[in-house]
């Protein structure tokens with residue numbers, strides 16, 4: 241049960257009127273004030289009861305940060321001393337927050353620092369939500385959020401409850417259209433995500449159009465093959481009119497040859513009338529200790545983009561805002 245539900249139940253257990261909950265939630269989400277001591281619309285007695293019952297209020301506590309002109313990476317400690325990271329990325333006129341969903345990750349992608357940590361545990365709903373609540377209470381404007389931090393979000397059952405809190409009008413009230421979920425194509429819950437949150441953006445971590453080669457980079461291909469994942473994404477694109485993003489990290493000599501361009505554009509064309517909703521995001525690779533893969537480099541990336549575009553594929557080179565503090569995609573670690 242998340243802390244807002246616990247708060248509601250606690251207030252009812254001490255016979256407080258139901259509008260009390262709304263007042264407190266209004267203070268947290270409209271005034272960005274979560275310190276019960278400062279909620280003077282409550283009696284002194286109630287303030288002290290709430291403080292006793294809900295301290296610490298956040299399930300994550302900041303233990304470190306790296307700040308650059310591109311944003312901020314925050315290291316959080318959890319109740320069991322595990323650590324996770326979240327990143328604020330500053331664009332020209334908006335801010336985006338990249339959140340974690342697990343401690344470590346079980347999918348073990350060859351190129352990923354988080355994958356090398358192994359899987360420790362799922363984050364609780366509060367631990368997911370409070371990464372954002374931390375920034376909200378600091379007064380930050382939240383324009384978009386993405387789950388591209390540590391972990392595979394769809395493998396964590398608490399993730400769906402957290403999405404509920406993030407999108408609920410009474411709480412964060414973030415439009416589904418402003419939420420981006422990055423997944424390896426976790427089949428058991430991918431359909432649930434699309435059905436429960438039909439306007440959400442999904443980015444598939446693709447990295448190679450050929451199943452056998454993809455499996456070498458991402459062993460999860462064996463369990464959740466592209467041939468089963470893509471029809472679900474195409475269904476999302478057609479039914480909900482949502483773009484599907486294919487994340488493609490370019491590795492030198494591994495997935496950056498002309499045949500990969502042909503394979504990738506063929507894969508997209510195979511999606512029929514939904515093909516125009518597919519969009520490739522090319523991502524620069526930042527080396528990870530213990531991994532021999534190297535980046536293709538900027539020149540190759542520009543060439544790869546132009547070749548895809550010649551095939552009619554919409555392609556963007558993603559700015560690696562996290563570079564200066566190692567918070568780029570697949571680079572979060574403790």
Ligand code: SF4
Pocket residue numbers: 345346347348349352353354355356389390391392424445570
């Ligand atoms: S890239 Fe994502 S899914 Fe793969 S190991 Fe890293 S965190 Fe997990």
